[in-house]
Amino acid sequence: MRILLIGAGGVGTAITRIAARRGFFERMVVADYAAARAEAAVAAVAGDGPPERFAAARVDASDEAAVVALLRDERCDVLLNATDPRFVMPLFRAALAAGAHYLDMAMSLSRPHPELPHERTGVKLGDEQFSMAPAWEEAGRLALVGIGVEPGLSDVFARYAADELFDTVEEIGVRDGADLTVEGYDFAPSFNIWTTIEECLNPPVVYEKDRGWFTTPPFSEPEVFDFPGGIGPVECVNVEHEEVLLIPRWVDAGRVTFKYGLGAEFIDTLRVLHRVGLDSTRPVTVTAEDGQRVRVSPRDVVAACLPDPAALGDRMRGRTCAGTWVKGTKDGAPREVYLHHVVDNAWSMAEYGCQAVVWQTAVNPVVALELVAAGTWSGSGVLGPEAFAPRPFLDLLTAYGSPWGVREQ
Numbered sequence: 001m002r003i004l005l006i007g008a009g010g011v012g013t014a015i016t017r018i019a020a021r022r023g024f025f026e027r028m029v030v031a032d033y034a035a036a037r038a039e040a041a042v043a044a045v046a047g048d049g050p051p052e053r054f055a056a057a058r059v060d061a062s063d064e065a066a067v068v069a070l071l072r073d074e075r076c077d078v079l080l081n082a083t084d085p086r087f088v089m090p091l092f093r094a095a096l097a098a099g100a101h102y103l104d105m106a107m108s109l110s111r112p113h114p115e116l117p118h119e120r121t122g123v124k125l126g127d128e129q130f131s132m133a134p135a136w137e138e139a140g141r142l143a144l145v146g147i148g149v150e151p152g153l154s155d156v157f158a159r160y161a162a163d164e165l166f167d168t169v170e171e172i173g174v175r176d177g178a179d180l181t182v183e184g185y186d187f188a189p190s191f192n193i194w195t196t197i198e199e200c201l202n203p204p205v206v207y208e209k210d211r212g213w214f215t216t217p218p219f220s221e222p223e224v225f226d227f228p229g230g231i232g233p234v235e236c237v238n239v240e241h242e243e244v245l246l247i248p249r250w251v252d253a254g255r256v257t258f259k260y261g262l263g264a265e266f267i268d269t270l271r272v273l274h275r276v277g278l279d280s281t282r283p284v285t286v287t288a289e290d291g292q293r294v295r296v297s298p299r300d301v302v303a304a305c306l307p308d309p310a311a312l313g314d315r316m317r318g319r320t321c322a323g324t325w326v327k328g329t330k331d332g333a334p335r336e337v338y339l340h341h342v343v344d345n346a347w348s349m350a351e352y353g354c355q356a357v358v359w360q361t362a363v364n365p366v367v368a369l370e371l372v373a374a375g376t377w378s379g380s381g382v383l384g385p386e387a388f389a390p391r392p393f394l395d396l397l398t399a400y401g402s403p404w405g406v407r408e409q
Contacts, residue, residue, distance in 0.1 A: 001024060001025040001026060001077050001078065001369065001372075001373040002025070002026050002027045002028075002029075002074060002075055002076045002077050002078075003019075003025055003027070003028045003029070003076060003077070003078050003079075003080055003369065004028075004029050004031060004067075004070060004071055004074060004076040004078070004079045004080070004100070005028055005029065005030050005031065005080045005082060006031050006032070006059065006061055006067070006079065006080070006081055006082060006083055006087075006091060007031075007032060007061070007081065007082030007083040008030050008031070008032035008034075008037040008038040008040070008041040008056075008082075009032075009037065009082065009083075009192070009308075009310055010192075010308070010309055010310025010311075010354070010355070010358035011082045011105065011148075011310075011358045011361050011362045012030065012032070012041060012082035012362075013037075013040075013041045013044070013310065013354065013358075014352065014354040014358045014359045014361070014362035014363075015080070015082060015362045015365065015366055016028065016030055016041045016042065016044065016045050016054065017044065017045060017352045017353065017354060018352065018359075018362055018363050018366045018400070019366050019369075020045040020049065020054070022366065022370060024369070024370045024373045024374065025369070025373060026053070027052065027053055027054075027055070027074070028053065028054050028055075029054075029055045029056075029057055029070070029074050029076065030042050030054065030055070030056050030057070031056070031057040031058065031059040031070060032058065032059070033058065033059070033060055033061065034058075035056065035057075035058035038056035038057060038058065039056040041056070042054045042055065042056040044353075055074075057070060057074075061083050061087035061090060061091055062086075062087060062090050063090070064090045064091075064093055064094045064097070065094075067079070067090070067091060067094035067095075067098075068094045068097050068098045071094065071095065071098035071100050072098055076098075076100055077100060077101060078095075078100055078101040078102065078103065078369065078372070079091060079094070079095040079098075079100050079101070079102050079103070080103045080104075080365055080369065081102070081103065081104040081105070082105065082362075082365075084106070084192055084194050084195050085106045085107070085108070085109050085195060085198065086109070086194075088104060088106065088107060088108045088109070088128075088129070089108055089128055089129075091104075092104070092108070092129055092132070092143065093132075095141075095143070096132070096135060096136060096139060096141065096143075099139065099141065100141065101141055101142045101143070101144070101372065102141070102142070102143040102144070102145075103143075103144045103145075103147055103365050103368060103369065104144075104145055104146065104147070105146065105147060105148030105151075105152060105361060105364075105365060106146070106148070106151075106195065106242065107125045107126035107129055107145050107146055107151075107242050107245075108125065108126055108127065108128040108129050109123075109125070109198070110122065110123055110124055110125045110127075110202060110205075110240065111123040112202065112203050112215075113203075113215070117203045117215065118203050118215055118216060118217045119214060119215060120214060120215060121205060121213050121214065121215055124205065124213060124245050125205070125240065125241075125242050125245050126145060126146070126242060126245050126246070129143065129145055129382050130382050132382065133381045133382040134381075136380060136381045136382055137380050137381040139380070140380045141380060142372070142378070142379050142380055142381070142383065143381070143382045143383070144368060144372070144377075144383055144384075144385070145242075145246075145382060145383070145384055146242045146243075146246055146384050146385060147364055147365050147368045147385050148361045148362075148364055148365065149322045149341070149360045149361045149363075149364055150174060150176055150241065150243065150258075150322050151241065151242035151243045151246055151384070151385070152361075152364040152365070152368075152385055153322060153341055153364050153385075153397070153404075154174045154243050154322055154323065154324045155243055155246055155247060155384055155385040155386045156385050156386070156388075156390045156393050156394065157323065157324035157326075157339035157390075157404075158172050158174075158243070158247045158251050158253075158324050158326065158386060159250065159251055159385070159386040159388075159390045160339065160390035160391065160394060161324065161326040161337065161339060162251045162252065162253070162326075163390065164391075165326070165330065165335070165337060165406070166326060166328040166329065166330050166335060167328070167329055167330055167331065167332075168328045168329045169251065169252060169253040169254070169326060169327075169328040170253070170254045170255070170327045170328045170329075171253065171254055171255040171256070171257075171325075171326070171327045171328075172247055172251065172253045172255070172256045172257075172324060172325070172326050172327075173255075173256070173257045173258070173259060173324070173325040173326075173327075174241065174243045174244075174257070174258045174259070174322075174323070174324050174325075175225045175227075175236055175259055175261075175323055175324070175325050175338070176236070176258075176259070176260045176261060176320075176321070176322050176323070177225060177227040177231055177234035177236060177260075177261030177320075177321055178190070178227075178231060178234075178261065178318060178319060178320040178321060178356075178357075179230075179231045179232070179234075179318040179319060180316055180317070180318040180319070180320060180345065180356065180357070181316070181317050181318055182312050182315050182316050183315040183316075183317070184315055185307065185312075185315070187265075187266075187269060187306070188306065188307050188309075188312060189266075189306065189309060190309050190312065190316065190320070190355065190356075190357040192303075192309065193302060193303045193306050193309075194299055194300070194303050197270065197273065197279050197299055197302070198240075199239055199240050199241060200218065200219075200239055200240075200260070200262065200267075200270050201218055201270060201273075201274050201279050202218070202240040203215035203216065203217065203218065203240065204216050204217075204218065204220060204238035204239050204240045204241075204244075204258070205240055205241075205244045205245065206238065206244065206255070206256070206257055207244050207245075207247075207248045207253075207255065207256040207257075208254065208255050209248075209253070209254050209255070213244070213245070213248075216238055218237075218238075218239075219237040219238065219239075219262075219267055220237065220238045221237065221238050221257075221259070222235055222236070222237050223235070223236055223237075223259065224236070225259070225261070225325075227261070227321045227323075227340075227342075228321060228323075228338070228340050228342060228405065228407055229319050229321055229340075229342035229344075230319065231318075231319055231321055231342070234261035234263070235261065235262075235263070235264070236259035236260060236261045236262075237259055237260065237262060237267070238257060238258070238259055239258055239259065239260040239262075240258075241258035241260075243256065243258050244256050244257065244258050246384035246385070246386060247384075247386055249384060249386065249387075250384065250386035250387050251386055273302065277298055278298045278299065278301070278302050279298070279299055279302075280297070280298045280299060281297050281298075281299050281300075282297065282298075283295040283296055283297050284296065284297075284298060309355070309357070309358065310354075310355065310358055312355055313345065313348075313349045313353070313354060313355030313356075314349065316345045316349075316355050316356065317345060317346075318344075318345060318356075319342055319343065319344045319345065319356065320342070320343055320345075320356045320357050320360060321340055321341070321342045322340070322341050322360060323338050323339055323340030323341060324338070324339050324340075325337070325338045325409070326338075326339070327409075335408075336408070336409035337406050337407065337408055337409060338406070338407045338409055339404065339405070339406050340404065340405055340406075340407065341360065341397075341402070341404045341405075342405075343356040343357075343359060343360045343402070344356065348360075351401075363397070363400060363402055364397070366400075367393060367396050367397050367400060368385070368393070370396060371388075371392055371393060371396065376389075376392045377389075377392070377393075
């Protein structure tokens with residue numbers, strides 16, 4: 001397998017370090033708009049295998065023609081997208097045009113309903129990608145979408161629970177929480193702030209079998225969820241996320257939700273950003289000190305003012321937990337379980353030099369690529385992680401040295 005990885009930020013860099021220890025691929029080209037970032041990611045794994053196994057390149061992820069040319073020049077079998085969701089569609093289309101398979105960790109962006117944003121869905125996460133499913137099927141190529149940790153591992157957990165732990169599934173709730181702190185910062189998100197603002201301030205989507213998909217106001221339905229691994233109780237709220245749009249396509253469940261343990265301070269900060277318009281992606285005109293007038297997105301300004309999450313690992317303490325709570329019946333009796341994956345920042349930093357949140361995101365697409373390379377996971381069209389047998393994925397994740405668990409509720 002020959003892989004083009006686009007995006008050499010925190011997650012992309014973690015992908016290279018994880019993949020360098022595996023032998024399932026021939027070559028990985030790491031590409032980024034900032035050539036220095038791609039070169040740094042490759043330099044960090046320079047001693048792992050033959051020198052031609054990793055290479056760096058510069059590419060603009062929004063330039064479909066350039067991405068197609070790079071895929072063809074490098075004879076890549078698959079494009080792994082590690083950029084933020086703004087670049088999903090150009091990379092998605094480029095992979096199809098080049099005849100490559102495609103994987104991502106976040107899906108095409110949503111647009112709220114113009115009149116009733118907190119009641120009805122508009123354009124849902126992934127709608128643009130699923131609209132192109134016939135073209136991917138006709139080409140005989142696989143677009144495996146949403147294969148990070150959430151979405152990704154959480155979706156695999158949902159399919160595993162439905163297949164092996166339950167006879168009927170009443171509700172599936174993805175629950176994400178952490179006790180991470182960052183020394184020296186009052187406010188320092190542990191993940192890409194552009195993506196965090198997008199998913200937290202958009203209307204959350206909920207699925208119910210008798211209603212389909214509908215929306216609620218941001219931060220709705222708060223609940224306290226007790227996370228394993230020493231994290232403990234964390235208040236979680238509804239957040240827009242891909243699992244709610246993916247799981248019902250392949251898993252029969254009465255209700256599906258996603259709730260994120262943000263914390264009151266984080267929620268208050270996001271609300272202030274929204275109130276003053278700093279969450280907007282629409283460029284505004286700003287006059288610089290030299291008198292030059294420039295166009296800039298307020299959200300990009302916020303991102304530029306905050307520390308790079310990938311560079312915070314040495315200052316971070318604590319653990320992060322991703323998991324899927326499932327309620328239903330087994331052998332005629334009620335049952336509830338929480339399938340979970342906990343990563344301690346001290347371990348991920350010592351083992352890979354990557355902070356816990358980006359490492360936990362990065363390991364899952366590498367596992368999926370290995371399954372695709374082996375033919376264990378195969379198919380054509382636009383498919384989510386739930387479309388595949390879950391056990392091989394979970395077994396291989398454990399073989400990577402990152403075990404998961406099941407807790408009876």
